[in-house]
Amino acid sequence: MLGRMMDMPLTITHLLRRAASYHAHREIVSVRPDKSRVRTTYGDLATRSARLANALTKLGVKPGDRVGTLAWNHHQHLECYYGVPAMGAIVHTLNIRLAPAEIGYIANHAGDSVIVVDQSLWPLFEKFRASVTSLQHVMVVRDKNEPLPPGTLDYDAVLAEASPDFAWPELPENTGAMICYTSGTTGNPKGALYSHRSTVLHALTASLPDVIGFAMSDVVLPVVPMFHASGWGLPYAAVLVGAKLVLPGPHLDPTSLLDLMQQEKVTVAGGVPTIWLGILALLDAEPKRWDLSSVRTMAIGGSAAPPALIDGFRVRHGLSVTHAWGMTETNPVGTVARVKPHLEADVEAAKALRATQGLALPFVETRHVDDTGRLLPWDNQAVGELEVRGPWVSASYLKDEDAHRWTADGWFKTGDVVTICAEGYVRITDRAKDVIKSGGEWISSVALENALMAHPAIAEAAVFAAAHPKWSERPVAAIVTKPGASATDDELRAHLATQFPSMYLPDAYVRLEQIPRGSTGKFLKTKLREQYGNILLG
Numbered sequence: 313m314l315g316r317m318m319d320m321p322l323t324i325t326h327l328l329r330r331a332a333s334y335h336a337h338r339e340i341v342s343v344r345p346d347k348s349r350v351r352t353t354y355g356d357l358a359t360r361s362a363r364l365a366n367a368l369t370k371l372g373v374k375p376g377d378r379v380g381t382l383a384w385n386h387h388q389h390l391e392c393y394y395g396v397p398a399m400g401a402i403v404h405t406l407n408i409r410l411a412p413a414e415i416g417y418i419a420n421h422a423g424d425s426v427i428v429v430d431q432s433l434w435p436l437f438e439k440f441r442a443s444v445t446s447l448q449h450v451m452v453v454r455d456k457n458e459p460l461p462p463g464t465l466d467y468d469a470v471l472a473e474a475s476p477d478f479a480w481p482e483l484p485e486n487t488g489a490m491i492c493y494t495s496g497t498t499g500n501p502k503g504a505l506y507s508h509r510s511t512v513l514h515a516l517t518a519s520l521p522d523v524i525g526f527a528m529s530d531v532v533l534p535v536v537p538m539f540h541a542s543g544w545g546l547p548y549a550a551v552l553v554g555a556k557l558v559l560p561g562p563h564l565d566p567t568s569l570l571d572l573m574q575q576e577k578v579t580v581a582g583g584v585p586t587i588w589l590g591i592l593a594l595l596d597a598e599p600k601r602w603d604l605s606s607v608r609t610m611a612i613g614g615s616a617a618p619p620a621l622i623d624g625f626r627v628r629h630g631l632s633v634t635h636a637w638g639m640t641e642t643n644p645v646g647t648v649a650r651v652k653p654h655l656e657a658d659v660e661a662a663k664a665l666r667a668t669q670g671l672a673l674p675f676v677e678t679r680h681v682d683d684t685g686r687l688l689p690w691d692n693q694a695v696g697e698l699e700v701r702g703p704w705v706s707a708s709y710l711k712d713e714d715a716h717r718w719t720a721d722g723w724f725k726t727g728d729v730v731t732i733c734a735e736g737y738v739r740i741t742d743r744a745k746d747v748i749k750s751g752g753e754w755i756s757s758v759a760l761e762n763a764l765m766a767h768p769a770i771a772e773a774a775v776f777a778a779a780h781p782k783w784s785e786r787p788v789a790a791i792v793t794k795p796g797a798s799a800t801d802d803e804l805r806a807h808l809a810t811q812f813p814s815m816y817l818p819d820a821y822v823r824l825e826q827i828p829r830g831s832t833g834k835f836l837k838t839k840l841r842e843q844y845g846n847i848l849l850g
Contacts, residue, residue: 321485322512325398327551332358335528335554341576342386343561345432345455352387354551361395362478363471368399370474371449373426375400378491380424382406382433385538385559388453388467392428393538393547397489397508400481404491405539408433416440418493418501419447422710428467431455432562485509491710492541494640495830503710506542506643510704514643515548517673522650524580524611524634528554531576531606535560535569535583536614541644544582544613566590570602577606584614584833585621592624593771593794599629609634613645615834616740616758619667620766637669637738641724643704646676647738655735668739676702678738679723680730692733695741695754699723746776746837751783755816760808764789767807769797774827774835775818778848786848789818790827790840820847
């Protein structure tokens with residue numbers, strides 16, 4: 313008889329045990345609302361996760377039950393990331409940047425029986441609490457010197473009374489671990505259920521050298537909120553390898569983040585482009601104020617990062633950016649822009665590749681198709697919708713909603729319009745809902761935005777479709793200029809005319825103090841279309 317390998321399930325419980333056994337003294341830094349810092353360890357994480365599991369069991373939480381979180385990035389939220397799934401329940405991160413009615417819908421749809429909420433977020437919680445009919449208990453993470461609301465439990469006090477020992481169950485690796493919801497820009501938000509297996513495989517793959525390459529020597533700063541697509545998996549990858557974790561709490565302004573990166577000697581940070589646009593602007597204004605020599609790379613994703621942003625960090629500040637792409641449904645990273653060795657020699661080509669969405673991670677597969685579902689060639693020219701599949705790509709939404717997002721042969725339709733080159737690099741040209749269709753021409757809003765943000769006077773740009781009496785739709789650009797800078801419409805047209813045909817140039821420019829953002833920090837083009845969609849109709 314041939315020998316066999318051990319059938320050891322891939323579970324978050326293993327990450328927790330490993331942290332306790334091998335990295336118990338590794339530090340976790342949490343920034344509180346008053347900007348003070350709490351320092352705990354992975355040993356504390358293991359002990360407090362066990363206390364949390366015991367406390368939740370006493371409250372009646374059973375395997376498969378949902379435990380919601382309404383919280384910033386801090387060590388208590390991290391304990392929910394581990395203690396809840398390791399006991400067999402499912403942690404459900406609630407996006408605090410959604411409207412209260414949407415959050416209530418999501419908590420109710422998921423069936424949250426317990427919600428862990430930051431005290432500073434209580435006013436938001438109160439606005440939707442009554443709509444969550446499944447809710448039985450509320451645990452409050454105290455972050456103010458104020459009495460807790462009546463009928464709630466003090467999170468830390470409850471943990472202090474619970475036993476530090478918990479008999480973690482041996483879970484099948486496909487057991488549900490976390491639910492994350494889409495931002496719901498069209499229709500109600502949809503729930504994606506992440507399994508233990510998908511979470512562990514994603515953390516392992518993210519740690520490969522040609523992805524992010526996490527190591528125990530790293531200091532990891534998840535700027536991306538932990539309520540957004542499992543914090544891009546950073547809280548799991550960091551614990552997997554034993555890296556120091558720095559959790560910024562509610563302080564996501566450029567000055568606070570740069571101070572934190574310098575003082576804690578951060579090596580890897582991850583966040584959306586709008587965060588890094590603000591940081592780059594501040595570094596440009598005060599280039600000698602911060603010592604960021606410890607930083608190895610900054611991961612940027614959530615939406616396409618302008619090449620001018622990536623190049624600005626590299627050229628002016630010597631900082632490396634790793635451009636990545638993912639979605640809530642891909643748990644979350646699907647591609648990363650690493651340049652293959654044989655393509656490094658051509659400096660300009662390598663620069664362009666770093667600004668693409670990159671290559672599929674190992675075990676993830678990509679393809680793009682036309683409107684009829686026909687497979688398109690990888691020739692860097694054919695434009696179609698990106699489809700993906702892989703072990704951490706959702707196979708359905710909760711309650712089988714929107715089943716049309718999956719093909720008959722099991723691929724997920726992302727809604728991103730892309731080209732793919734012969735080397736396999738994916739380049740997003742637009743979201744399907746944002747493509748501008750003007751007189752038979754398809755105009756890429758992303759390409760125009762990238763070009764506008766390369767102009768020295770422009771800090772932010774978002775291009776959207778506006779109604780037009782002759783062409784059906786025409787591009788309009790919303791822009792934010794840098795402090796003290798200005799650019800006329802004619803100057804911007806002249807800047808774009810060197811790169812695009814006249815048909816592609818925006819018909820109008822809207823000047824704003826800030827471009828509206830969605831719940832995950834992306835530019836909110838739906839809002840721009842609502843406000844300015846008829847600007848060309850007089």
